[in-house]
Amino acid sequence: MRTGVAMRGALTILLCVACIGKTGCNRERRAQAAPFPVSNQVAGWVKTGEIRTFEAADLWKYIDGEAERYLKAGVRRVSTADYKFQNKVDAVVDIYAMGNAEGAERVFRSEAAGDATPIQLGDGARWYSQSLVFHKGACLVRIVAFEESAETPQALLQLGRGIELQLAR
Amino acid sequence: MSGGLSGSRRDFLKKCLAGAAVLSTGGRTGLLAAAEQGGVAAKSRVVVARDATLRGVNSTVDAHRMMNLLDHAMQALFDRDNPTETWKRLVRPGETVGVKVNALGGRGFSSNLQLIEAICERLQEAGIKANDIVVWDRDSDELEHAGFHVLTGGNRVQCYGTDRVDYEQELVTHGSVGSRLSRILTQRCNLLINVPVLKDHDGAGVSIALKNMYGVIHNPNKYHPNGCNPYIADLNMLPEIRTKMRLSICDATTASYEGGPGYKPEYSWKNNALIISQDPVALDYTGWQIIERKRAERGLKTLEGDGRAPHYIATAADAQHRLGTNDPRRIAVVEV
Numbered sequence: 001m002r003t004g005v006a007m008r009g010a011l012t013i014l015l016c017v018a019c020i021g022k023t024g025c026n027r028e029r030r031a032q033a034a035p036f037p038v039s040n041q042v043a044g045w046v047k048t049g050e051i052r053t054f055e056a057a058d059l060w061k062y063i064d065g066e067a068e069r070y071l072k073a074g075v076r077r078v079s080t081a082d083y084k085f086q087n088k089v090d091a092v093v094d095i096y097a098m099g100n101a102e103g104a105e106r107v108f109r110s111e112a113a114g115d116a117t118p119i120q121l122g123d124g125a126r127w128y129s130q131s132l133v134f135h136k137g138a139c140l141v142r143i144v145a146f147e148e149s150a151e152t153p154q155a156l157l158q159l160g161r162g163i164e165l166q167l168a169r
Numbered sequence: 170m171s172g173g174l175s176g177s178r179r180d181f182l183k184k185c186l187a188g189a190a191v192l193s194t195g196g197r198t199g200l201l202a203a204a205e206q207g208g209v210a211a212k213s214r215v216v217v218a219r220d221a222t223l224r225g226v227n228s229t230v231d232a233h234r235m236m237n238l239l240d241h242a243m244q245a246l247f248d249r250d251n252p253t254e255t256w257k258r259l260v261r262p263g264e265t266v267g268v269k270v271n272a273l274g275g276r277g278f279s280s281n282l283q284l285i286e287a288i289c290e291r292l293q294e295a296g297i298k299a300n301d302i303v304v305w306d307r308d309s310d311e312l313e314h315a316g317f318h319v320l321t322g323g324n325r326v327q328c329y330g331t332d333r334v335d336y337e338q339e340l341v342t343h344g345s346v347g348s349r350l351s352r353i354l355t356q357r358c359n360l361l362i363n364v365p366v367l368k369d370h371d372g373a374g375v376s377i378a379l380k381n382m383y384g385v386i387h388n389p390n391k392y393h394p395n396g397c398n399p400y401i402a403d404l405n406m407l408p409e410i411r412t413k414m415r416l417s418i419c420d421a422t423t424a425s426y427e428g429g430p431g432y433k434p435e436y437s438w439k440n441n442a443l444i445i446s447q448d449p450v451a452l453d454y455t456g457w458q459i460i461e462r463k464r465a466e467r468g469l470k471t472l473e474g475d476g477r478a479p480h481y482i483a484t485a486a487d488a489q490h491r492l493g494t495n496d497p498r499r500i501a502v503v504e505v
Contacts (some may be wrong), residue, residue, distance in 0.1 A: 060390035061308070064273055064383075064430050065267055065372040082314075088275060111470070112427060114435050132432035144432060146277045148228065 021134050035095050035139070035166040037079050042162035044155060048090075049082035073106040074099030076085065085155045089147045096140040104135040118158070132156040136167050192215045196221050212501040213494050215455045217243035219504070223422060223438050223441040230422055233285040239291070239418070242443045245505045252366040253294045259415050260360065262296035263359035265303065267358030267413075271381050271420075272306045272315035278432035279315035280364045281420045284443070288362060288418065289326045304328040305353045307384045329353075340457035344403035344489075348386035350410075360415045367421040367444065367456050369429035369436070373397040374472045374479030376430050377456040378417040379405050379492070396477055401483040405449070419444040426463040438463060449487045450493025451500045458483065 039046040052062075059067040062078060070078075074153055076097045083091045083100045098104040101123070108124055111133070116126035122136035130152060132143045145152050220238045225231045240252035247255040260266055268288060270280035289302050300323065306312055309319045309330035320328050334357070336349035354361070365381035372393050373380055379401050383389035392400035405411060414422035421444050440459070446452040457479055461471055472478045486495040494500060 060393075064389070065370055065376075065393045065397070066429075066431055067390070069371060092275060112436075114467075116435070128326075128435040144277065144434060148434075 032100055033079075035141075035163055036079070036093065036158070037162045037166060039040070039161045040083045042159050045086075045162070046084050047081055047157050048084045051079050052079045053077055053079045057121060059087050070096060070098075070107060073110075074103035075107075079126055083159065085145075085151070085159075089145050089149055089152055089155065091143055091145040091159070093159070094142045094144075095163070096142075097139045098140060099122065101135075101137050104138055108135045121157075123155070124169075125145070125160070126155065126159060129153050131154075132160045134160060139167055141167075170441045175409050190503055202429055212499050213451035214448060214501045214503060215313070215444060215446040215451050216245045216503045216505060217421075217442055217444050217455065217459075219440070219442040221441060224439065228439070230281055230283045231339055232283045232286065235281070235422075236287040236290070238443055239284065239287045241505050242418075242445045243291075243328065246445055246447075252291060252341075252386060256291045256295035259362075260292060260297055262298075263301075264297065264359040265301045265357060266297055267290055267353060267361045268304045268364060269301065269354075269381060269384065270304060270306050270312075270315075270317070270364050271384065272308075272311045272317065272386075273430060274368070274432045275314050276316055276368060277434065278368070278423060278425070278437070279317075280367060280444050281422050282316050284418070284420055284422070285317075285364065288364070289331070292362075298324075299326050300324050302326045303353060305351075307331050307351070309333055316354070321441045326433045331385075341407055341409070345399055346386075346392060346403045348404070348407075350387075350407070354385050354413065355409055356400060360414060361410075361413045363414055363417040363449070365417065365419050367413050367419055367424035367440065367459065367473075369425045369427050369460060370397075370477075371429065373401065373481055374454065374475065375457050377419055377453045378446075378462050379453050379481065379485055380382065381417075382410055385410065396480055399483040399484045401481040402487075402490045404493065406490060411492070414449065416447055417445065417449045418454060420458060421456070421459070424463070425484060426460050427469060428466065448493035448500075450482060450495050452493075453479070453482050453485070454495045454497070454500065455502055 033051055036051060054062045056075050060154055076099060078094055078096045080094045081092060113126055116128055119125050119127045122134035125134035130145045130148055134141050143156050145156060218238050218241050219233055223230055223234050243255040245250055247258050249255045272279045285304055292302055293299055307330055309332055312330055313319055319326050331351040331353055334352040336351055337355055340347045340349055363378055363381055367380050368376040370376035373396050382404050421440045421442040422436055424440040425437045444452055444456055482495045485492040
C-alpha cells in the first residue's frame with residue numbers, strides 16, 4: 001500500500017515536471033516566434049514557412065563560416081522565417097538574438113556599408129535595394145529579398161518596421 | 170559568347186592538353202600523372218563561359234540558354250563539337266554519378282537549378298540512368314529551401330541530403346582533418362561532379378570548388394580557423410574525394426565579392442558565367458581572380474588587404490598535396 005502511494009506520488013511529480021517542461025518549451029517557442037509578424041500583420045507580407053531556430057552551437061549549419069564572427073560577438077541563436085510580398089517577392093527574415101546590445105552593434109558594424117541608404121530604424125540600420133539590416137537592443141535583424149523589383153525596397157522597409165515594433169513589445 | 174571554335178584555337182587547345190587521354194579516365198590523379206610522365210608541364214585548362222543574355226525578363230536564368238552555356242563550356246574544355254561526346258569522356262553507363270551542389274546560400278545563392286537540370290539531362294544522354302544520378306548536399310531541408318525537390322526512389326533523378334543516409338561510422342584522416350564521410354559519397358556514388366558557387370568567404374577568402382567538399386563531412390565547423398588552411402587542402406586529399414572527383418562546374422551565374430558565404434545581394438552581381446575545370450585548384454585560383462577584379466571595381470581592398478587571402482589554394486598546390494596548380498603560367502584560361 002505504501003509502495004503504491006509512493007509510486008503514485010513519484011508519477012505525479014514526473015507528470016508535473018513534464019508539464020512544467022512543456023510549458024517552458026512552449027514559452028520559449030512563443031518567445032522565438034514573437035518578433036516575426038504573422039501573415040498580413042504588415043500589409044502585403046505573408047509568412048510562408050515555419051520558424052527555424054539554430055542555437056549558437058549549431059549556427060554553422062545555417063551560416064557556415066560566418067558563424068565565427070557572430071560567436072565572437074556573443075550570439076545566442078538565430079531564428080529565421082520565409083515571407084512573400086504580394087505573391088511576387090520571396091524574402092527571408094533572420095533575427096539574431098545576441099547576448100547584449102553591444103554584441104548586436106558589433107556584428108552590425110563589422111560589415112561594410114557599401115551603397116546603403118541610411119535610415120532611422122532600430123538603433124542603426126542599412127537599407128539596400130534588396131536587403132535591410134538593423135540592430136535593436138540585443139537583436140540583429142537581416143531581411144533579404146530574392147527578387148529585385150520597384151516595390152522591393154519599400155516593402156522591405158515596411159516589414160522591417162513591423163519587426164521593430166514586435167521587438168519593442 | 171562565341172559559337173564554334175576556330176582552327177587556330179583548336180590547335181592551341183590541343184597543345185595545352187598534353188594529358189588529355191589520361192584526363193578522360195583518371196580525373197585529377199590522371200592529370201598530375203600526365204604532367205609528370207610528359208616531363209613538360211601540361212597546363213590545366215579552365216574554361217570561363219559567359220552569356221550576357223542568360224536571364225529572361227524577370228532576371229530568372231533561362232533554361233535553354235543555360236543548356237547552351239553548359240554545352241559551350243564543356244565543348245571548349247574537352248575540345249569536342251558534340252555536347253554528348255564531352256560527357257561520354259567523363260562517365261560510363263552503369264556508373265552512379267553524385268552531383269554535389271551547394272545549397273547553403275538558400276534560394277538566392279545556391280547551385281542554380283537550371284544548371285543542375287542541364288547537367289542531369291546531359292548525363293542521361295551519355296547513358297547514365299536517371300535514378301543513378303544523385304543530386305545531393307548535406308541536408309534535405311537545406312536542399313528544399315534552396316528550391317530543390319527532395320526525391321528518393323523511383324526511376325527519376327534522386328535528390329536528398331546526407332541526413333537521409335547518415336555519415337560513415339569510421340573516421341578517415343589526412344593531415345589536420347579527421348572526419349566521417351557522407352554515405353552518399355562512400356556508398357552511393359562512383360564519381361562526383363562538383364557544382365560549387367562562386368563566393369566570397371568570411372574566413373577562407375573565397376569558397377569555390379575545394380571548399381564545397383566541406384558539405385561531405387560531418388564536422389566542417391571544426392575546420393574554419395586560420396582561414397580554413399590547411400583543412401581545405403587536407404580534406405580534398407581524402408581518397409574517397411580525390412579519386413571520385415571527376416569534374417568541377419562552378420556556378421558563377423550569381424557571384425559574391427564580399428560578405429560571404431551567405432547571400433547578401435548588396436555584394437553580389439549577375440556574372441552570368443560558368444567556370445569549369447578538372448583541376449579544382451586552378452579553378453579556385455581563377456575564381457579568386459574574378460572576385461578580386463570585382464572587388465577592385467567596387468573600390469574594396471584585396472582579400473590580402475582585408476586579412477583573408479585564400480592561402481588554402483597555395484597549400485592545395487604545394488608538394489605535400491599536389492591537388493592541382495595555382496601557377497598562372499600553368500593555367501590555360503579559355504573564355505568562350
